[in-house]
Amino acid sequence: MTTFIAVLYIISFALFIYGLMGLTGPRTAVRGNWIAAVGMGIAVIATLLTPGMSNWLLIALGVAIGVVVGVPSARKVKMTAMPQMVALFNGVGGGAVALIAWVEFRTTEGYAHEPAYVAIASLFAAIVGSVSFWGSNIAFGKLQELISGRPITLGKLQQPVNALVLIAAIVFAVVIATGGSAELLMIGLLVAAGILGVVVVLPIGGADMPVVISLLNALTGLSAAAMGLALDNTALIVAGMIVGASGSILTNLMAKAMNRSIPAIVAGGFGGGTTVASGGSGEVRPVRSTSASDTAIQMAYANKVVVVPGYGMAVAQAQHVVREMAKLLEAKGITVAYAIHPVAGRMPGHMNVLLAEADVPYEQLKEMDEINSEFAQTDVALVIGANDVTNPAAETDPGSPIYGMPILKVNHSRSVIVLKRSMSSGFAGIDNELFYDAKTSMLFGDAKSSVGEIVEELKAL
Known part of the structure; x- marks a missing residue:
């Protein structure tokens, strides 16, 4: 059975990569999506065949909820709203990873008898997954105009606050990794990372939002890969690294297309400011209309x-x-x-x-x-x-x-x-x-x- 599962994973990874290759052009994009989807289906089957898998009722319930929510959403979404859906679904992935890390913390009594790499990978996944979940939700809110597209900042306090919540999340992680098993430590880590996701994305304006979505997508992939390492799940490792690598490349290409650095965007980009309706000197400038x-x-x-x-x-x-x-x-x-x-x-x-x-x-x-x-x-x-x-x-x-x-x-x-x-x-x-x-x-x-x-x-x- 172990060998059979390994073969299924290898087939699914090959289909992931082959499907991704199809996304390089519009003529092959649909076929590429279907190929990658088949690969994911095979990976899910291989995971369900893993010895020790239980709670089949909960698994079936989760799959059913995913189908009921996902299929109608994908069919009904308009192309103009696709970025919002990408942000929302990406955030769900990050949130799922963060929750898995929390469950792993609980079931291992704070990683008490786990190798150091398991604790480190799981804690990294918890931080990055939580950042991705909450940051993606803010991005969704801005794109859906539930939140103002203008940069929402704390002024001079913005960067110190960002640094403070990042340090808090790292401190919680270090305490847990060195033996802390109190559940409040993990909750504190997830809350600090969630606040970080919110305060990092809120100051970013609408013009930079496509880059932000791509960056958060890459972070979700990296968090999934880290969680796969902690759980010894090959599917999560490979799929997460593919998403993380491709998302990182795309983010870099988009930043270059805007002649901006990724750190500058994360630090608070342009976009969504007050509309200027006249020239810099205050004069109203005429435009020429046509028919x-x-x-x-x-x-x-x-x-x-x-x-x-x-x-x-x-x-x-x-x-x-x-x-x-x-x-x-x-x-x-x-x-x-x-x-x-x-x-x-x-x-x-x-x-x-x-x-x-x-x-x-x-x-x-x-x-x-x-x-x-x-x-x-x-x-x-x-x-x-x-x-x-x-x-x-x-x-x-x-x-x-x-x-x-x-x-x-x-x-x-x-x-x-x-x-x-x-x-x-x-x-x-x-x-x-x-x-x-x-x-x-x-x-x-x-x-x-x-x-x-x-x-x-x-x-x-």
């Missing part, structure tokens, strides 16, 4: 059009009508491409998934580094709901909170048309200088309705 008819004519006589999607397109669910518009332009011999910023939307790959859903050819999706050199040869850049990732202030204004963040250089295009509901700011909470550029025209309204009107005008030309 769907004029936009259609402008694009119909272009040689190249670049669509720049953002969260506004996701909210309006405009990806299908955008694809219809692109087909009409292509039928007229116009080259169409899509400029994708690494952190456009609220999670990595947000725009790629939406456009793939609308059957946009993958080769038309251009990453930032590739498309930026093409804007100078672009006749019309159509910005649909993208805000901070197109703001020239990131390059021109040293006083801007997003200064230094790589952007899509749409302002280099011959003309720019921005589709937005209003002049409201993006996640960073600052005005977009692009709106006031002489080459920019604003088409106000719901993105789906506006593009639909453009489609009708193109059909009539």
Whole structure:
């Protein structure tokens, strides 16, 4: 039986890795998810076959609750709410690890007769899992707008408070590892780590939230791997390390895409500040409005059009009508491409998934580094709901909170048309200088309705 279980685990790990490889492109992503899901199913079966497994009623009840909650949630969630679901489900994973560590503490009487590595790994998992659970819940609250997206800080006390609760959690862990068996010690550790998760994420603004979600996801993976080490569970170790490693790489890539360091983000990032509606000197600056008819004519006589999607397109669910518009332009011999910023939307790959859903050819999706050199040869850049990732202030204004963040250089295009509901700011909470550029025209309204009107005008030309 032991050999059979080991073989099942090896098969499941191979499927995890093979499934992860499928996530590198939209064409193979769904298949990759299914392959990884099968791998997880096999790992669960192998775990249930482990000798000494008992409490089958509780296990069945837990599985049933998970199915009842998870399946409807996954089926009903809108793409615009996917980041919130990722944050919430990730937090549940961290919370589960923290609870397992607590149970292990209770059943071993404070790790009284366990090797040192078991106590250390379990305590590490408890701290990191609790941080991930509570931090992910705060991230969920911010994304769901249950909590203000603005940075909520303690001012100068923020970093000392962070350090204090971290030290408290470590002290509790050290006392337990050196022989303390009072349950209040473990409760104190979990509470201190939970407070740490809350006070670290609250000061982080909306613009940095995608990076935070990715970081917390990596922490959940590491906590699961540590708990697997303590429990001698190979599935937890391998799956946790895969999640931890991939999450860490993704977090680093996203931070680089924003030209920010991870410590700077954790220390309290930009985002969610007060909207600036006028210039720095207080003057009200005019913008130029346009119509769907004029936009259609402008694009119909272009040689190249670049669509720049953002969260506004996701909210309006405009990806299908955008694809219809692109087909009409292509039928007229116009080259169409899509400029994708690494952190456009609220999670990595947000725009790629939406456009793939609308059957946009993958080769038309251009990453930032590739498309930026093409804007100078672009006749019309159509910005649909993208805000901070197109703001020239990131390059021109040293006083801007997003200064230094790589952007899509749409302002280099011959003309720019921005589709937005209003002049409201993006996640960073600052005005977009692009709106006031002489080459920019604003088409106000719901993105789906506006593009639909453009489609009708193109059909009539």
